[in-house]
Amino acid sequence: MQHVELAELTPELLPFLGMAARLQLYAFEALAAVAAAAPGLEAKVAVSSAAGAALTRHAGLVEEIRRRDDDPIEAMRPYADAVAAFAAQVAGSDWREDLLSAYVVFGLLDDFFLHLAAGLPGEFGERSARLLHEDAGERALAVVLQREIGADPRLADVLALWGRRLVGDTLLMARSVLSSGPGATDERIEPVLTEIIAAHTRRMDALGLTA
Amino acid sequence: MQHVELAELTPELLPFLGMAARLQLYAFEALAAVAAAAPGLEAKVAVSSAAGAALTRHAGLVEEIRRRDDDPIEAMRPYADAVAAFAAQVAGSDWREDLLSAYVVFGLLDDFFLHLAAGLPGEFGERSARLLHEDAGERALAVVLQREIGADPRLADVLALWGRRLVGDTLLMARSVLSSGPGATDERIEPVLTEIIAAHTRRMDALGLTA
Numbered sequence: 001m002q003h004v005e006l007a008e009l010t011p012e013l014l015p016f017l018g019m020a021a022r023l024q025l026y027a028f029e030a031l032a033a034v035a036a037a038a039p040g041l042e043a044k045v046a047v048s049s050a051a052g053a054a055l056t057r058h059a060g061l062v063e064e065i066r067r068r069d070d071d072p073i074e075a076m077r078p079y080a081d082a083v084a085a086f087a088a089q090v091a092g093s094d095w096r097e098d099l100l101s102a103y104v105v106f107g108l109l110d111d112f113f114l115h116l117a118a119g120l121p122g123e124f125g126e127r128s129a130r131l132l133h134e135d136a137g138e139r140a141l142a143v144v145l146q147r148e149i150g151a152d153p154r155l156a157d158v159l160a161l162w163g164r165r166l167v168g169d170t171l172l173m174a175r176s177v178l179s180s181g182p183g184a185t186d187e188r189i190e191p192v193l194t195e196i197i198a199a200h201t202r203r204m205d206a207l208g209l210t211a
Numbered sequence: 212m213q214h215v216e217l218a219e220l221t222p223e224l225l226p227f228l229g230m231a232a233r234l235q236l237y238a239f240e241a242l243a244a245v246a247a248a249a250p251g252l253e254a255k256v257a258v259s260s261a262a263g264a265a266l267t268r269h270a271g272l273v274e275e276i277r278r279r280d281d282d283p284i285e286a287m288r289p290y291a292d293a294v295a296a297f298a299a300q301v302a303g304s305d306w307r308e309d310l311l312s313a314y315v316v317f318g319l320l321d322d323f324f325l326h327l328a329a330g331l332p333g334e335f336g337e338r339s340a341r342l343l344h345e346d347a348g349e350r351a352l353a354v355v356l357q358r359e360i361g362a363d364p365r366l367a368d369v370l371a372l373w374g375r376r377l378v379g380d381t382l383l384m385a386r387s388v389l390s391s392g393p394g395a396t397d398e399r400i401e402p403v404l405t406e407i408i409a410a411h412t413r414r415m416d417a418l419g420l421t422a
Contacts, residue, residue, distance in 0.1 A: 028259060032243030041284050041291065045273070048239060052266045055259060062256070073252050080252065 008183025009192070010119030017065050018075030019177055020113050020128070024058035025076070026083050027051075027106045031137075034102060037095035043144045047099065050137025054106070060131040064124060082176065089169045092162060096148050100159045103141045104166045107203050110136060111196040112174045138203070145207050160209040167200065167211075219394025220403070221330030228276050229286030230388055231324050231339070235269035236287070237294050238262075238317045242348075245313060248306035254355045258310065261348025265317070271342040275335060293387065300380045303373060307359050311370045314352045315377045318414050321347060322407040323385045349414070356418050371420040378411065378422075 010016060031051035038044050062072040090105055092098040110132050117129040149155050171193060178184050197211075204211035221227060242262035246255050273283040301316050303309040321343050328340040360366050382404060389395050408422075415422035 025255060025259060028262075029243065029247040029255075032240065032262065033247060036240040036244060041287055044236060044240075045284065048236060048266060048269070051239075051243065052263060052270070055263045055266075058259070059263070073256065076252055 007119040008181065008185075009178050009188055010116045011177060011179045013120055013124055014065070014068070014070060014075055015078075016113075016116060016120060016177075017061055017068075017124070017128070018072075018077075019079045020132075021058055021061035021065065021072060022076040022079040022083055023109060023113075024054050024061060026087060027054035027102065028058060030087065030098065031102050034095050034098045037098070038144075039095075042147075046137070046140040046144050047102075050102070050141050053135060053137040057131050057134070057136070061128070064127060082173075086169070086173050090166055096145075096155065097159070097162050099141060099145060099148075100162055101166055103138065103145060103203065103207075104163050104200065105170050106136065107138060108167070108170045108196055108200055109174060111199050112177070112192070115192050115196070116177070142203070142206055149207065149209075156209060159207070160204075160211075163204055163209060163211065167197070171197075218330040219392065219396075220389050220399055221327045222388060222390045224331055224335055225276070225279065225281055225286055226289075227324075227327060227331060227388075228272055228279075228335070228339070229283075229288075230290045231343075232269055232272035232276065232283060233287040233290040233294055234320060234324075235265050235272060237298060238265035238313065239269060241298065241309065242313050245306050245309045248309070249355075250306075253358075257348070257351040257355050258313075261313070261352050264346060264348045268342050268345070268347070272339065275338060293384075297380070297384050301377055307356075307366065308370070308373050310352060310356060310359075311373055312377055314349065314356060314414065314418075315374050315411065316381050317347065318349060319378070319381045319407055319411055320385060322410050323388070323403070326403050326407070327388070353414070353417055360418065360420075367420060370418070371415075371422075374415055374420060374422065378408070382408075 011019075028051050031047055031054055035044050035047040035051055038047055065072045065075045090101045092101050114129055114132045117125045117132065119125065120128060145159070149159065174193075174196075175189065178189065201211040222230075239262050242258055242265055246258040246262055249255050249258060276283045276286045301312045303312050325340055325343045328336045328343060330336065331339060356370070360370065385404075385407075386400065389400065412422040
C-alpha cells in the first residue's frame with residue numbers, strides 16, 4: 001500500500017472510531033441477514049463467519065473508544081441516520097445482490113479506513129489498522145459468489161452492473177467521513193480513492209466480473 | 212446441576228454435534244435479526260454480542276465435527292428442515308417478542324444440550340460442555356428485555372403469555388434430539404425436563420415475568 005500524507009484527511013480520533021465502529025456493526029447486520037437468507041448451508045456458514053469477523057472488528061473499535069473513557073454508544077450515535085440511509089441505498093433485490101453489496105462496500109470501506117488509520121494519533125492508529133487488517137472473511141464471500149455465478153451464468157451481468165452502482169454510493173459515503181478541514185483537498189483525496197478503487201477492481205476480477 | 216444418567220438419552224456423537232452446530236447457527240441468525248430490527252443502539256450492541264457468542268459456539272462445534280474427520284455441512288444438513296419449521300413456530304410479531312424467543316428458546320436448548328453432553332463419549336462431551344457453558348450473552352439479553360418492559364408496562368403480560376407458548380414448542384424440539392433407543396424412557400427424560408424448566412423459571416423471574 002502506497003503511503004500518502006493522510007493526517008490532513010483523517011477525522012478526529014473519536015469521530016473516526018465512532019463511525020468505524022458503527023459501520024462494522026452495520027457490516028455484521030448486513031452479512032448476518034445474507035447468511036439467514038442464503039438457501040444453502042455452505043453459503044450460510046461462510047457468510048456467517050464473515051459476519052463474525054465484522055463483529056470482532058466492531059468489538060475491537062468499541063474497546064478503543066472505551067480506552068479513551070468515551071461512551072461507545074454516544075460515539076456511534078451521530079452516524080446512525082447516515083448508516084441507515086446508506087444501507088437503504090446498497091440494499092439489493094435478493095441475497096446474491098446483497099452478498100455482492102457486502103463484498104464490494106466493506107471491501108472499499110475497510111481499505112479506506114485502513115488508509116485513514118495511518119493519520120490517527122498515538123497507538124490508536126496502529127491498533128485500528130491491525131484490527132482492519134485482519135481477515136474480514138472476504139475470501140469466503142468470494143468463494144460463495146463464484147459458486148453462485150458458476151451455477152447461473154446470467155448472474156455475472158446482473159452483479160457486474162450492480163457492483164458499478166455500489167462503487168459510487170460507497171465512495172460518497174467514504175468522503176463524508178473525511179475531515180472537512182482546509183487540508184482535505186481534492187489533490188490529497190484523489191490518490192487514496194484511486195488506490196482503493198484499484199483494490200476493488202482486483203476483487204471484482206477475482207469473481208470474473210468487470211468492475 | 213444434578214447429574215442424572217444420560218448415556219441412554221444422548222444421541223450418537225455425530226447427530227449430537229450436527230444438530231447442536233445447526234441450532235447455534237440458527238441462534239446466531241435469529242439474534243442477528245433481532246439486533247438489526249432493534250431501534251436503539253444499546254439494544255443493537257447487546258444483542259449483537261449475544262449473536263457473536265452463538266457464532267463462537269457454532270464454530271467450536273464445527274471444529275469438533277472436523278476433529279472426527281466428518282464434514283460439518285453434511286453433519287448439519289439433516290436438521291435443516293426441522294430447524295426451519297421450529298424457527299417459524301417461535302417467530303414473534305415484533306423484535307421484542309423475537310428477543311424473548313431467543314432468550315427462552317436458547318436458554319432451554321443450551322441447558323438441554325449441556326445435560327446431554329455428559330453422555331457423550333471421550334473428550335467430546337467435556338469440550339462440548341465447556342463450549343455450551345461459556346457466556347451466551349444471556350445476561351445482556353435480560354438487560355435489554357428489562358429495559359423494554361420498564362418502558363412499556365403492558366409488554367410484561369404480552370411477553371409472559373408468549374414465553375409460555377415457547378416452552379411447549381421448545382421442549383418438543385428438545386425431545387426430538389434424544390436417542391430413540393429403548394433406554395430413552397419417560398422416567399429418564401422427566402428429571403432432565405424438570406431441571407431445565409426450573410432454570411427457565413428462574414430466567415423468567417429475572418425479568419419479572421411469570422413463567
